Amino acid sequence: MPDKIIEVKELVKEYKTLRAVDGLSFDVFDQEIVGLLGPNGSGKSTTINCILSLLKYSSGEIRIFGKEMKPDAYDIKSKIGVIFQDVAVFDELSVYDNINYFCGLYIRDKKQRQECIEDAIKLCGLDDYRKFRPKQLSGGLLRRLNIACGIAHKPKLIFLDEPTVAVDPQSRNSILEGIKKLREDGATIVYTTHYMEEVEQICDRIIIIDKGKILAVGTSDELKLLAKTEEKITIEAAGIPQTLVDKINGMKYVSGAEYDGQRLVISYSSAGDNLTRIIDEMKDNGIRCSRIYSERPTLNEVFLELTGKELKD
Amino acid sequence: MLLHNFMYSLLVLLRSRGLVFWTIAFPLIMAVLFNLAMSNIESSEKFQKIDIAVVQSEDYDNNMIFKNALEALSGEDGLFHIKETDLKTAESMLNEKSITGYLTLSGDDVAVTVKNSGINETILCRVMNEIKSDSEIVVSGGTDVINQKIASGEFNINYEDIFREETEKLTGGELKFKDTSPAHMSYVMIEYYSLIAMACLYSGLLTIVLIDNKMPDISAVGKRCSVSPTGKFASITGSLLAAFVVQLFGLALLFALLLLLGADFGSQLLYIILLSVAGTFAGLTAGIAVSVLIKTNENAKTTIMISITMACCFLSGMMGISMKNIVDVNAPFINRINPVAMITDGLYALYFIGTGSRYYIDLASLVAFSLIMLILSWSRLRRQKYDSI
Numbered sequence: 001m002p003d004k005i006i007e008v009k010e011l012v013k014e015y016k017t018l019r020a021v022d023g024l025s026f027d028v029f030d031q032e033i034v035g036l037l038g039p040n041g042s043g044k045s046t047t048i049n050c051i052l053s054l055l056k057y058s059s060g061e062i063r064i065f066g067k068e069m070k071p072d073a074y075d076i077k078s079k080i081g082v083i084f085q086d087v088a089v090f091d092e093l094s095v096y097d098n099i100n101y102f103c104g105l106y107i108r109d110k111k112q113r114q115e116c117i118e119d120a121i122k123l124c125g126l127d128d129y130r131k132f133r134p135k136q137l138s139g140g141l142l143r144r145l146n147i148a149c150g151i152a153h154k155p156k157l158i159f160l161d162e163p164t165v166a167v168d169p170q171s172r173n174s175i176l177e178g179i180k181k182l183r184e185d186g187a188t189i190v191y192t193t194h195y196m197e198e199v200e201q202i203c204d205r206i207i208i209i210d211k212g213k214i215l216a217v218g219t220s221d222e223l224k225l226l227a228k229t230e231e232k233i234t235i236e237a238a239g240i241p242q243t244l245v246d247k248i249n250g251m252k253y254v255s256g257a258e259y260d261g262q263r264l265v266i267s268y269s270s271a272g273d274n275l276t277r278i279i280d281e282m283k284d285n286g287i288r289c290s291r292i293y294s295e296r297p298t299l300n301e302v303f304l305e306l307t308g309k310e311l312k313d
Numbered sequence: 314m315l316l317h318n319f320m321y322s323l324l325v326l327l328r329s330r331g332l333v334f335w336t337i338a339f340p341l342i343m344a345v346l347f348n349l350a351m352s353n354i355e356s357s358e359k360f361q362k363i364d365i366a367v368v369q370s371e372d373y374d375n376n377m378i379f380k381n382a383l384e385a386l387s388g389e390d391g392l393f394h395i396k397e398t399d400l401k402t403a404e405s406m407l408n409e410k411s412i413t414g415y416l417t418l419s420g421d422d423v424a425v426t427v428k429n430s431g432i433n434e435t436i437l438c439r440v441m442n443e444i445k446s447d448s449e450i451v452v453s454g455g456t457d458v459i460n461q462k463i464a465s466g467e468f469n470i471n472y473e474d475i476f477r478e479e480t481e482k483l484t485g486g487e488l489k490f491k492d493t494s495p496a497h498m499s500y501v502m503i504e505y506y507s508l509i510a511m512a513c514l515y516s517g518l519l520t521i522v523l524i525d526n527k528m529p530d531i532s533a534v535g536k537r538c539s540v541s542p543t544g545k546f547a548s549i550t551g552s553l554l555a556a557f558v559v560q561l562f563g564l565a566l567l568f569a570l571l572l573l574l575g576a577d578f579g580s581q582l583l584y585i586i587l588l589s590v591a592g593t594f595a596g597l598t599a600g601i602a603v604s605v606l607i608k609t610n611e612n613a614k615t616t617i618m619i620s621i622t623m624a625c626c627f628l629s630g631m632m633g634i635s636m637k638n639i640v641d642v643n644a645p646f647i648n649r650i651n652p653v654a655m656i657t658d659g660l661y662a663l664y665f666i667g668t669g670s671r672y673y674i675d676l677a678s679l680v681a682f683s684l685i686m687l688i689l690s691w692s693r694l695r696r697q698k699y700d701s702i
Contacts, residue, residue: 015701049702052540054529056698071697074542082540088533090526092328093321101321105541108314149537 002030004066005157005188006051011060013046013212020046021057022212028190033183035199036192037299038209039309044192045085047209048159051190052082064157078106081155081187085162087146089134095145096121096130099152106153120152123178140171147175151182158182160191164198176202196299208303215306220299227297227305229255231268233278236291240264244285248278271296314543318551322523326559332518335619337563340512341570347508348574351501362394363433366403366415373418378448392436392665413437421448432503435630435638436665443666500634502664505576507631509585510656512560512567513592514622517600519556521614524604527552528693530702531604532611539697549694553597560593581663584672588663591679592656596622598686599652605693625653655679 006028013021021043028034036044049055051062053071062069064076089098099117107113121127124144134142147163160179164172179202183189193199199206200220208215208223216223240259248257248266253274256267268274275294282289304310326332367373367383374380387395396412403415407428414427414437425441427434455475525531527549529539538548568586572578578585603618628651630637637657640648648654659675666672 053698054536054539054702056700071539072544074544077540078542080540082537084533084536086533088537090321090325090534092325097321097324101317102537102541104317104321105314105538105543108317 002032004028005030005032005064006190007061007063008047008051009061011047011050011062012058013043013050013055014058020212021050024060024209024212024214026207026214026217028188031183031186031188032205033179033189033191033203035203035206036190036209037194037196037199037206037303038192039194039303042194042209043212044209045161046212048082048161048190048192052080052159078153079156081150081153081158083147083150083158083160083163085165087134087142089142089145089149091134094131094133095126095137095148098134098145099148102149103152116152116154119154120148123151123181124148125174138168138171139166140168140174143167143171143175144178147178151187154185154187156187158187158189160189162193163191164193164195172198196303200299206299208299208306210303210307216302223299223302224297227302228269229267229297229301230271231274232295232297233266233268233274234291234293234295235264235266235278235282235289236262237264237282237287237289238262240287241285244281244287248281251277251281315547315551315554318543318548319555322552322555323558325526326519326522326555329522331615332522332559335518335615336512336515336560337566340508340515340563340567343508343511344505344567344570344574347501347504351499351504363392363437364394364396364412365437366396366398366406366412368400368403368415368417369397370418372420376418376421376448378451379418379423379444382444382448386440392440416441421452430635430638430642432500432634432638435634435641438638438641439661439671440665443669443671446670502576503634504631505571506657506660506664507626507629507653508571509564509567509589509660510592510629510653511622511626511631512564513589513656514596514599514625514653515619516556516560516593516596517598517603517618517622518615519559520553520597520600521604521618522611523552523556524549524601524694525611525614528605530699536702545695545697556597556600557593560597561590564589564593581667584663584668585660588656588659588672588676588679591676591683592652595652595655595679595683595686598683598690601690601694602686605690622653625651629654629657649678650682652679652682655682 004027008027009025011021011024012019024043024047026034036047038044046055050057050060051064051069053062053069053073064073065079067073067076069076090101093101096117099120100113103113103116103120107116121130124147126141126144126148129137129141129145134145137145143163147160150160151158164175167175176198179189179191191199191203203220205217205219206223207217216226238261242259245257245259245264248254248264253268253270253272254266255269258265266274266278275292279289279292300310383393383395385391387393396406398406400417403412403426406412407415407426410428413433414425417424417426423441423445425438427437458475458478526534527538527545529536539545599621600618603614603621607614607617609617626632628636628640628647631653637648637654640654648658655675655678659672659679662669662671662675
């Protein structure tokens with residue numbers, strides 16, 4: 001079993017009457033990408049800030065690399081990289097100088113630092129912008145600079161707190177590829193987001209959080225098993241008679257069928273050859289379908305079933 | 314790590330247009346504008362000796378220290394033109410505005426009567442306060458000498474010689490109140506002094522930016538710095554040193570420009586620089602206090618610091634020297650806690666009476682002000698974990 005890099009036990013953080021983190025316990029293992037998934041205000045960033053010893057917490061225990069995390073645990077801090085949700089760079093410094101400054105807080109040796117900076121610039125695709133000031137960069141490039149400043153010193157453990165907020169799809173993909181590359185290079189990553197597609201794309205394990213509590217932990221596939229609906233088939237067709245809708249409703253594995261005059265949405269409790277059977281049914285009844293597609297449940301649906309609300313609410 | 318923080322803080326400050334404008338360019342622009350505006354007034358309204366009256370009385374005749382001081386101040390290069398007269402005539406001269414004010418002695422107490430608030434009235438009040446405090450030192454010293462002589466059985470005492478010797482001890486052989494300045498105080502010099510004080514206080518703008526960037530509860534950059542293995546003390550010290558260097562550079566440019574514009578700091582330049590350095594320290598610490606104690610964004614803090622500085626300048630007489638006297642007379646406490654007033658008061662003291670006690674009191678007041686600002690900020694500065702960020 002890989003080494004535990006982070007151990008969080010019964011973490012509680014209270015703001016007067018609000019309990020922002022409510023008895024959170026989880027471990028993160030070596031070279032793992034763990035996603036903390038939850039809607040805005042669910043306690044993801046608060047948890048990260050407690051782990052980093054920026055926030056006082058009411059109770060609980062946090063250990064990183066096997067040692068208790070404290071504000072003056074500089075040996076632990078030297079192995080950590082953090083990319084906060086808000087872009088944290090100096091407007092007055094160029095891309096290169098920003099990376100050099102933050103990297104210099106960790107690495108004193110100039111030669112070693114220079115190599116690290118070059119690697120970070122390459123990884124984040126900032127080679128053409130090294131002399132640019134942050135205000136001259138697009139939103140996506142700015143986010144990439146934010147990441148470069150946090151990872152240039154080659155940390156063993158990286159926290160990324162919603163690094164892709166307000167980023168264009170191209171930059172988002174570039175950022176996600178970069179994160180995968182960091183893991184390949186040996187880093188352990190904790191990634192917080194409320195974008196389920198991102199955690200599905202890059203995370204080995206996902207921790208779903210809401211109101212400061214862990215709702216579920218597992219791989220993407222494991223979590224999807226928690227959903228009652230395993231498959232959803234949508235048929236776009238006009239003139240489907242109600243008798244046919246009622247018939248479909250009575251078919252094997254169908255947990256529900258709804259027709260609004262244009263689209264028939266059928267939910268199945270088990271996946272199988274549902275698509276073949278429903279196409280046959282439509283043919284037999286002479287229904288001309290303009291479009292048929294099948295969907296697996298998303299993490300949003302898992303979240304919806306666990307909490308009764310949408311992940312993006 | 315301290316050097317790394319110092320170098321990059323320097324870079325950040327020098328590349329910030331707003332900061333460079335307020336801390337370096339603005340005082341230079343103001344110096345040129347003051348020079349243009351005041352040179353006309355200077356030519357039409359040269360500083361002249363201040364006409365005052367002293368009410369003759371037995372107390373006045375017997376107060377040798379006071380008489381000597383006034384004599385020294387009314388010489389050829391002196392500040393005052395003094396007429397000795399009776400109370401009624403003095404009052405009538407004051408009403409006719411032929412004198413700035415008159416002095417009456419009751420025992421060792423000197424009362425200054427003025428009718429208006431203005432630069433001459435301010436100078437008169439300041440000099441009389443200085444005479445009074447120095448007189449007390451001379452009397453105390455003289456009394457000790459007399460007591461020692463009596464204790465040793467010596468009863469043939471020349472009191473006049475003893476007090477003269479004590480006076481000379483205090484003044485280094487020359488009466489302190491003599492006008493030792495290289496030229497008479499001009500309006501433009503008064504403005505230049507205010508400008509130096511203002512520039513010192515503007516150093517607070519530099520620390521607002523730098524400290525904001527070190528505090529995780531204030532800025533994202535502060536959060537990033539706080540999770541690094543660099544200690545807060547090294548980080549903040551490096552930044553403060555950078556702010557200090559930038560401000561001293563700005564002051565050096567200001568002094569150079571003022572000298573080019575004809576400002577005459579005489580032989581007191583080193584003391585003026587010392588006072589300016591203390592003033593800069595006061596400005597830097599005031600900026601730290603604004604940064605950590607006021608919870609708002611950086612722009613609002615900058616506006617607050619500029620407003621505080623301008624208010625302090627106004628109260629210390631930048632927009633009209635009479636304001637300083639009005640505050641001194643009606644609410645003296647305000648200028649005792651106003652760092653701009655401490656700087657300008659120290660500069661006036663240097664100009665009129667040299668490096669006397671008043672100068673050192675102002676210097677010490679600035680150091681005390683800085684320490685108070687640091688003490689107020691300390692608990693926030695040293696905090697490592699926060700309730701909320």
